[in-house]
Amino acid sequence: MVxxxxxxxxxxxxxKDAFEPEIADNGAVxxxxxxxxxDDADGDPVDVLDRFAARGVLASEFVSKVYVCPECTTEGLQYTTVCPACESEHAIETTVLEHVCGYAGPEAEFDAEDGFRCPDCEMDLQTEDVDETERYVCNECPEVFAVPEDRLWCRSCFAMVPPLEATERALYQYTLTPNGKQWVDRQKAALRTVTEALQERRFxxxxxxxxxxxxxxxxxxxxxxxxLMGDQRIVSIHETPDAESVEEFCAFAHSIDAHPVxxxxxxxxxxxxxxxxxxxELTVLxxxxxxTLDTAYDTVESAGSQQGLFQRLSAALDVPVGKR
Known part of the structure; x- marks a missing residue:
């Protein structure tokens, strides 16, 4: 049922041209x-959009990707880097001096009151004895390294997730297809027709x-x-009414003392x-x-066994009279 x-x-x-995703500052999509x-009963908006895209009513166009935390399912993880030894984020790129004695450390460690001196061998520094590079220095452990490890940080549960372990989610914008325009026009025409029929009967x-x-x-x-007559009816528009949906609809109609159509x-x-x-207990038109509404319709064993959506739309223009 739609x-x-x-x-x-x-x-x-x-x-409207399209439905486009919005990404909040906290990464939520x-x-x-x-x-x-x-309505709340329709379920997750993305699931609804994807379902209509799969049916050809909507077209989806890729926009971007977000990553979802595997621990708490929060969307929009933030990129960061960590120390490969202790996995602390507090690893900062800085100027590192490496002395000929083999000791390497941040430039500030070599700064002495009377010049520059190796804090390990205590030799005064000579330009030719020192290599200067930009490296990462961890402030939580002694590690000094050239390349940090990539991580995705979750703002909700604070998990540090290797990128390949995060759940990748593609984001799309959704537009109406030409076939989708025909589909929605047909549903609206059916809605208008049954409403007018009821109004003619003084409802x-x-x-x-x-x-x-x-x-x-x-x-x-x-x-x-x-x-005046105390009569109430509720109407459901459906491409191919299935037993489960109709059962639920009839149960609700009964709960409000209405006749289901x-x-x-x-x-x-x-x-x-x-x-x-x-x-x-049920009227099917x-x-x-x-x-035009008619009490004659075809039957199938299962709604899912029918041919494709738009083939059905075409076939519906010339449905044989009478039930099979």
Missing amino acids: SPGELRLIDTLTE SYPDVTRLL ETEIDATVTDETESRSVHVLAEDG VVTTSGTVEGEVAARAEGS AFKGSE
Whole structure:
């Protein structure tokens, strides 16, 4: 089922260029526009975007990468270097003098009151007896070295992670594809058509309504009420209604004393859904395009066994009349 939040999300891209990631100063990655448009029940925004990209509704374009802490899953690790001996960050690049006696240390160690002297052999320094280089000196242990080791530092749990042990995460921006535009137009047309049909039957309707039972609040595509007759219906727009989603939707409808209506935009439902609709507890309608709803639809054993999304969209324009 495409949730009201998901439909809201995809519809926004008909006017907005793209959803782009934002990286906060602390390294956290978010898609604030996506989070704002989705409902809590829709789950992780990135998972929703990736799911629609996999279906061809959205296109994804690589933006950058972030690294995730393997200890606490915090995003945006900070690069640093450490001493290869004790792994302290307090290893600073400095000027190092190496005397012919073999002793090497920071330049400050050779500074004496009357000139420069080796702190190890106590010989006065001669230019030809000293090599000067830029090296790293650890302030937590005696180590002096040319190349520090790379680490990624976690701001949350303070772990020091070798780069190859961190979890790499690619960031993408998401745009609406031409096929995605056709898809969202079809879902919106089905939503508009069923809303108008209910209004013709004197129902007061609310699109993208929030409905609350004793335990939860959720968004529904359409809430329809007949105050005079005490009749209430909620509508779910679905490409190919599956048994699990319909079971959950019917349970929620029952909890608020409403009749569930499911609209298939592909003209196809799972066999278990069709069997359920044979009774009085569920209404299933097929959107045939051109603002037409029909009680006739096809059935499949599993929604996942159908052909590709956009092939289904094309096929839905000419669905055979009658149930199989």
